[in-house]
Amino acid sequence: MGLLWGCLGLIIFQACGQSAKSNSQNAAEVNDSTLLTGADQLDRYLPLLEGKKVGLMGNQTSIVGPEKEHVVDVLFREGVDLKFAFAPEHGFRGDIERGEKVSNEVDEQTGLPLYSLYGKNEKADSIVASVDVMIFDLQDVGARFYTYITSMHRVMQLCATHGKKLIVLDRPNPNGDQVDGPVRKDDKFKSNVSYHKIAMIHGLTVGELAKMINGERWLDGGAQCDLEVITVQNYHHGTPYELPVIPSPSLPNHLSVRLYMSLCLFEGTDISVGRGTDWPFQVLGYPDPVFGKFIFTPSSRPGMAAHVEQQGKTCYGLDLRSLDPQDQTFTLKYLIDFYQKAPFKDKFFVRPDFFDKLAGTDELRKQIIAGETEEQIKASWAADLATYKTMRKKYLLYSDFE
Numbered sequence: 001m002g003l004l005w006g007c008l009g010l011i012i013f014q015a016c017g018q019s020a021k022s023n024s025q026n027a028a029e030v031n032d033s034t035l036l037t038g039a040d041q042l043d044r045y046l047p048l049l050e051g052k053k054v055g056l057m058g059n060q061t062s063i064v065g066p067e068k069e070h071v072v073d074v075l076f077r078e079g080v081d082l083k084f085a086f087a088p089e090h091g092f093r094g095d096i097e098r099g100e101k102v103s104n105e106v107d108e109q110t111g112l113p114l115y116s117l118y119g120k121n122e123k124a125d126s127i128v129a130s131v132d133v134m135i136f137d138l139q140d141v142g143a144r145f146y147t148y149i150t151s152m153h154r155v156m157q158l159c160a161t162h163g164k165k166l167i168v169l170d171r172p173n174p175n176g177d178q179v180d181g182p183v184r185k186d187d188k189f190k191s192n193v194s195y196h197k198i199a200m201i202h203g204l205t206v207g208e209l210a211k212m213i214n215g216e217r218w219l220d221g222g223a224q225c226d227l228e229v230i231t232v233q234n235y236h237h238g239t240p241y242e243l244p245v246i247p248s249p250s251l252p253n254h255l256s257v258r259l260y261m262s263l264c265l266f267e268g269t270d271i272s273v274g275r276g277t278d279w280p281f282q283v284l285g286y287p288d289p290v291f292g293k294f295i296f297t298p299s300s301r302p303g304m305a306a307h308v309e310q311q312g313k314t315c316y317g318l319d320l321r322s323l324d325p326q327d328q329t330f331t332l333k334y335l336i337d338f339y340q341k342a343p344f345k346d347k348f349f350v351r352p353d354f355f356d357k358l359a360g361t362d363e364l365r366k367q368i369i370a371g372e373t374e375e376q377i378k379a380s381w382a383a384d385l386a387t388y389k390t391m392r393k394k395y396l397l398y399s400d401f402e
Helices: 010-016 020-029 042-049 071-077 124-129 148-162 206-215 254-268 333-341 352-359 363-369 374-380 382-393
Strands: 053-058 081-087 113-116 133-137 165-169 180-183 199-201 226-230 283-286 294-296 315-319
Touching: 042 133, 042 165, 042 226, 053 071, 053 148, 071 081, 081 124, 124 148, 133 148, 148 165, 148 206, 148 226, 165 206, 180 382, 199 382, 206 226, 206 382, 254 333, 254 352, 283 294, 283 333, 333 363, 352 363, 363 374, 374 382
Parallel strands: 053 081, 053 133, 081 113, 133 165, 165 226
Antiparallel strands: 180 199, 283 315, 294 315
């Protein structure tokens, strides 16, 4: 991430922002088919916040309107009694790289106290207990291993535990036109990157997943959260959607978001997915010419990729930058191809436990080692995927892609 978005800060938004009334007027003036995220629809959620102490989980993707104002700035301007914000894995302004510590601090733009929900936070219970309503507004990308949905689960749990209402400001899923991959079943593979018993490419918005978590009683003790979803207007699961703000440092454009579904599994290997270059999740390579003719050299880039595979080494592999983003759906072909070419097959899955957590199973790794084709592997999870799709249908808020 590492970017600044729109009109940030109390001083800045006073200079260039609009009032909620004018935002509502603008929304009324747009074409009836214009897509409006949950956050864009102030008239639907501001009344729910009147006279309430409010907490937020958000980050740089929490924007409102075409000016891309941060929702925090909008809430302050509208007089909402906002007490704090939780930040997810990549921080509140989105400039913290994967797995790095998200510390408790203050948002420099507004003075709002910030707390982390990435990792253990012993103060989270008392923090949530101090407000009346929580808002969740994060842009997911549609993969089980993307940790923003794990953060949402934790917020739901805290709200259920303390009897607080949760308002989810829903956003489109940029990969919502597909459901694929193994369904995580065994809790031994449960982790931040595989928290739910859903397909790896789950085909849900965060609002739909929140309804599923409640409906399937996945919170501790089968508890349910007092949940309200502000749905997206004029969206369906076949709607192409390019994110207006990058969701994390290593997903800088629409192509990276679409390829992420297929390439993230490489994170359980030492194959570079382009972290530390200008093209993360758009190139693949390793320091061996056997993998291809395209050459790149990853480097350390604080704020974008501080920790990268094959840092400073010349990598050979594939250049995927010319692909059409909308043509990209989940595939195992890149992973299988690189495994078959690797002269070090016994060490290819250098982090097998992490690979299995990403996949939600150890079967996929074993199938690739055994030389199974993509068709054979996908056939092995077809029955579980069909069962998941049936469950998923119960919680859809939007027309499906199939």
